[in-house]
Amino acid sequence: MTSQLRALLSLPTPLTIPPSDLSLVLASFRLSSSSATLDAERTLSLAILSRPLSPSTATSLLSSLSSLLSYNSSSPDRIQGLGALTALLQVAPQSALAFLQDPQFQRSFSGTVEKISGTKKGGGEGDGERAALVRLLVEAAGVGSLRAQVREQAGEWLESLLSGEKDELVKTTAAVAVIKLRLGREEGMPAPTPRPNETTLDSLGTLLSTSYITSSSSSSSPDSQQASLVALEGISYLTLSSTPSSSALKSSLITPTSPFLTALLPLPPRNLSSPVAYTLATLLHHLTTYPPLTPPLPIPSALAPPPPPEPRLLVQSRNSTLLTSFPLLPTLHSLSTSPSSSPQTRALISTTLHSLIEDRTHRPTLIAAGVAKDLRSMAVSTDPSKRLPTTAARKIAVQALAKLLITAKPDLVFDKSGLLDVSFLLALEVAELDSSSLSAATEEEEEGGGGGRLLRIFECLMALTNVASLGGEVSEKLAAVIIGRQESGKEGGGGGGKEGRHMMRVVESAMLAPNAMVQRAATELVCNLVCTDAGVEFYDRSILPPSPSPPSPPTPTPPTEPTTAATGLSPSLHILIALCASPDLATQLAASGALASLIGSTPTIAFAVFGNATQKKGWETVLDLVRSDADEGLQIPFQSRTCVSRYFENRS
Secondary structure, three states: OHHHHHHHHOOOOOEOOOHHHHHHHHHOOOOOOOOHHHHHHHHHHHHHHHOOEOHHHHHHHHHHHHHHOOOOOOHHHHHHHHHHHHHHHHHOHHHHHHHHOOHHHHHHHHHHHHHHHOOOOOOOOHHHHHHHHHHHHHHHOOOHHHHHHHHHHHHHHHHHOOOOOOOHHHHHHHHHHHHHHHHOOOOOOOOOOOOOOOOOHHHHHHHHHHHHHHHHHOOOOHHHHHHHHHHHHHHHHHOOOOOHHHHHHHHHHOOOOOHHHHHHOOOOHHHOOHHHHHHHHHHHHHHHOOOOOOOOOOOOOOOOOOOOOOOHHHHHHHHHHHHHHOOHHHHHHHHHHOOOOOHHHHHHHHHHHHHHHOOHHHHHHHHHOOHHHHHHHHHHOOOOOOOOOOHHHHHHHHHHHHHHHHHOOHHHHOOHHHHHHHHHHHHHHHHOOOHHHHHHHHHHHHOOOOOHHHHHHHHHHHHHHHHHOOOHHHHHHHHHHHHOOOOOOOOOOOOOOHHHHHHHHHHHHHHOOOOHHHHHHHHHHHHHHOOOHHHHHHHHHOOEOOOOOOOOOOOOOOOOOOHHHHOEOOHHHHHHHHHOOOOOHHHHHHHHHHHHHHHHHOHHHHHHHHHOOOOHHHHHHHHHHHOOOHHHOOHHHHHHHHHHHHHHHHHO
């Protein structure tokens, strides 16, 4: 049958499948023990159902499902029909919704639900039907447009399965369906009215964690493995929100002697299937994530206000317990490198690592465990199956790397190759900024938003500053990335290729940012960049050419100053000179240090700052700094005197 299904899959879309061949597709969802052949047939059938179907084939499929789910059909037929409809909800939800809205099909389906939910628990062939129906309902409960229908037709029955059901998989699946019905909201609809004596969310969390412990410690049968996966999925739903109940469940699960985490960590990640890896990564993400720094959007008065976010100290305490009491980091490493992990799984791992890195006290442990290398591998991989799937996910990884490079000496975190890779990512992150985004980020902070965007900008600049401070080849290559190299000619804004000039413009915008911390970080970055050949070249080539003047007859009198004395200050040098008078001491130090380094590097810059009689600003600023009170920082007068002495050295 496998070869026939492959032939159907190779047909052009929309698929036109004869009724006799369509029965082969549906037959793969019959009740049977798992086997390699049957699993292959089901995989092919799922692929066929996910393809667009011709109108005639869709009509035939609807008719076949109606027949299988009729009130008088046999138990195996009902199980087959429920399995096929579940598969359709998974791979082609729009087609499944269209079928469930058909009046005739609705009658057949409602009769099937009524008949199965009335069977005696734990007896005969009803077990298979009940399991098949619960699998369908847990999928339907996750679809907003079907949730009310599931709640009305099967809500009470699902609640009844939570007590007294002997089949662990059925009970666990029913619990997840109840959670989806309880927590799910239809857009524009109020929350459902609680039923009398319904199971509390706390009790559901206890049921699922107990089910996971039981299933994971029992035999490795397919039902036990499926029950443990379903239990993890349910706990992930319960820990998704920031409600007091969700927060209490997280705290109850994360204790130094938690039996749930003892069973969960470590798992053998190399043997994990892709769904298990994704579910585990989702749960760890929910358990470790901090509430957002930015305030929530305004809520219309007609809707209930959202619950307050969890205290960050509570999340920090839970994360510390996870790191110190359980082998969390080896599990995250295995998941990030496992062949079974999808790009979406790796994105969740990256976010989890970012949450752990938030606490500075955790960072030495994380660096020693090789977390930085895992983040770098996910962020720079060119393999589509291994790299992070979205730009947002890569930004989170880059921000996590920036935090690590701020905390420790960069060459203790990465080797030279790693530093260059990560520096390029950080530089690209900075290159996306502009003056408007800097202003918007500052406004967010001033309005009480917590400075989330501004913090990311600051951390990227500080990480680049630390890398640039290493000197040698790493600093030269980083400067070449940020500043670029000018191929020919001079341009007023600075030297470098198009991308380099843009990055340097962004850095200079940050040097003039309203936020003092961002301004300081950008100025300190420039102070390190001017110690490289590319940095000196940028400022040397930015010197403005002399103003054109009418031609005059040659004179035998030689000039008293080098010809470069006629050049003018560029905007880039103006920024440095202005920041020498910054009210922030660290910014003064960085700006005056950069200016002293540049003046001593090339006569062009020295005479541009001091050599022209019209350049009073340079002299005035530096002389003011020479006269600075020593209490404001001994390095300021020293660096300013260095500026003057280096000018006269170049002059002589």
